[in-house]
Amino acid sequence: MRIHFIAIGGSAMHNLALALHDKGYEISGSDDVIFEPSKSRLERQGLLPEQFGWYPGKLDKNINAVILGMHAKKDNPELLKAQELGLKIYSYPEFLYEQSKNKTRVVIGGSHGKTTITSMILHVLAYNGKAVDYMVGAQLEGFNRMVHLTEENDFIVLEGDEYLSSPIDKRPKFHLYQPNIALLSGIAWDHMNVFPTFENYLQQFQIFVDSIVKGGSITYNQEDKWVAEVVEKTENTIRKFPYGTPDYQVIEGQTYLSTEEGPLPIEVFGKHNLSNLAGAKWICQQMGVDEDDFYQAISTFKGASKRLEKLGESKSSVVFKDFAHSPSKVAATTKASKEQFPDKKLVACLELHTYSSLNEAFLSHYQGTLDVADVRAVFYSPESVAIKKLAPLSAEQIRRAFKNEKLEVFTDPAEFEQFLYQQEIDNTVFLLMSSGNYGGLDLQAFLGHLGIS
Known part of the structure; x- marks a missing residue:
């Protein structure tokens, strides 16, 4: 399968290119500038474009899919060529859905905390030897890259970003995943250049909850009034699992999580991170990890990159x-x-x-x-x-x-x-x-x- 990336150098895009290369696909791509670490990582796998710039000649009718990055413009010469040839053009989230439509999709959404919660889930699953596909918005300790795709894994864990999908697809990314299992951590107005009013921003999360597969589930932060309102408002036939901040205490600079087995020392700290942890626990339990195994694993979690x-x-x-x-x-x-x-x-x-x-x-x-x-x-x-x-x-x-x-x-x-x-x-x-x-x-x-x- 031949896949061409327009704007291959982006943080998300180059990780997807590497993941598909590992899967055995034939990858090509272009970009006008590529910074580190994307440049070196693409170069090591032979995927770095020979020249920077846009070259319509790279596209022909034998290309199975074109993946369009947000860095590209609507008048990008390669995009225009792909449209002229009638090639199938995907946004990043559209292609991830194509790769996971036969899997159980676990999508973590929210204005804040989604990278940390996704990272916690992946850490716990890896600690317990449970292999899954994934896409996360940060480089995690112990993981080679931010995207991993296989044919055999049953689950895929996706960080659900509410930002736009591509220059020609103005839908928020998390509208495209159709989760079986979803989480919503919090809603606080952001991206006002895209969502000019809070009401408009709030509506995107309503669409997300309404897009959950019928019979699926939403795990949600009941302490956030906007999250609670969105979940209560949905007419979607899904199961609802509320969570809140668990009991904890801080003693001499060390945070202890209260559990049935007694206080558990953990590496992360702060009320928001304890709330994130509670949400991650609910998701992991729905994926087959019992409470004791979750606690043992989460006690070794040191946090996501650039998140405290x-x-x-x-x-x-x-x-x-x-x-x-x-x-x-x-x-x-x-x-x-x-x-x-x-x-x-x-x-x-x-x-x-x-x-x-x-x-x-x-x-x-x-x-x-x-x-x-x-x-x-x-x-x-x-x-x-x-x-x-x-x-x-x-x-x-x-x-x-x-x-x-x-x-x-x-x-x-x-x-x-x-x-x-x-x-x-x-x-x-x-x-x-x-x-x-x-x-x-x-x-x-x-x-x-x-x-x-």
């Missing part, structure tokens, strides 16, 4: 990096860090990097999100604001939106770096929240400054 990921620790300080950018994620991550280390000073730094976070109309949603931190800082790049064609922002606008006059606001990478290096090291937690890199901050150098090798 510990970068290093010395005797006097500890540094975490988190992908958090939406208001709900920022608030949950900051609170979790303070709860885990109540006797340490918390320096919380947030980079505003996405379209929503840099939009003046959305900024007020960040009110109070950093309040529990002892030192609070926000970094943003005026160039990013301009590139996104948004109105310029001022430091005072951001302080007003956060309702925090003590908030430090930086637009210059060097000044932000100087601020970090001037912080007291002793008894301090540094929490770096960003989907970017603070204008080029050298994290290894900063760890070295803290005495962390």
Whole structure:
């Protein structure tokens, strides 16, 4: 089977290309630019395009499928050629459905927590020797890549992203999977450039729940009122399994989960992560893992990449990096860090990097999100604001939106770096929240400054 990828270099796209190559398919692809680690990983398997750019001549009538990445444009020369030839064109999620339509599809959705929950499930299944197909949005410890596809596995676990499927398919990705077993972790308005109102955003999750295969199930966070409303509203004939935050306690920087066998020490922390764990347990039990085996496995789970990921620790300080950018994620991550280390000073730094976070109309949603931190800082790049064609922002606008006059606001990478290096090291937690890199901050150098090798 011949498959051609338009925009093969993306994080998700190159992982799918590698998975299909492993499956024995003949893979070709193009892109105008490919960054690391995609470039090296494609090159090792002989899948890196010889030249960057778009070459319609790569397409002919013998290609069985074209997979179109979000990075491509509607007028992409290769896409136009594929349409002219009448080739079957798939979005990324459409093709994943094609590969899994005869399997039991487990789809994890929600505005936040879906990568962590998917990672927890895959960790527990692997620990217990249960082989499944999967697609997850982060590189996991112990897993070669983010996508794995086989003919023989009965289950596939899919992280259900609500972002758009392709330049020519504006449906959210998770609308296309038709889950047998689904989970919904939380709903908090995001992607306002795509979903201009909260009502419009909420509707996408209603469609997701309504798309569950009849007789299937929805495991849902009953502590989130919007999730509960969506699940209660559906007329779909599915089973409903609510979950909430389990009992736990934090003792001297260690989180213990309450179980029938007594307190269980776990590596992850924070109320939101304990809630994630409860949801993952329900899903694993539906996939045949009993409670005791789940607890034994989850006690060794260290977290998903960039999700409260510990970068290093010395005797006097500890540094975490988190992908958090939406208001709900920022608030949950900051609170979790303070709860885990109540006797340490918390320096919380947030980079505003996405379209929503840099939009003046959305900024007020960040009110109070950093309040529990002892030192609070926000970094943003005026160039990013301009590139996104948004109105310029001022430091005072951001302080007003956060309702925090003590908030430090930086637009210059060097000044932000100087601020970090001037912080007291002793008894301090540094929490770096960003989907970017603070204008080029050298994290290894900063760890070295803290005495962390």
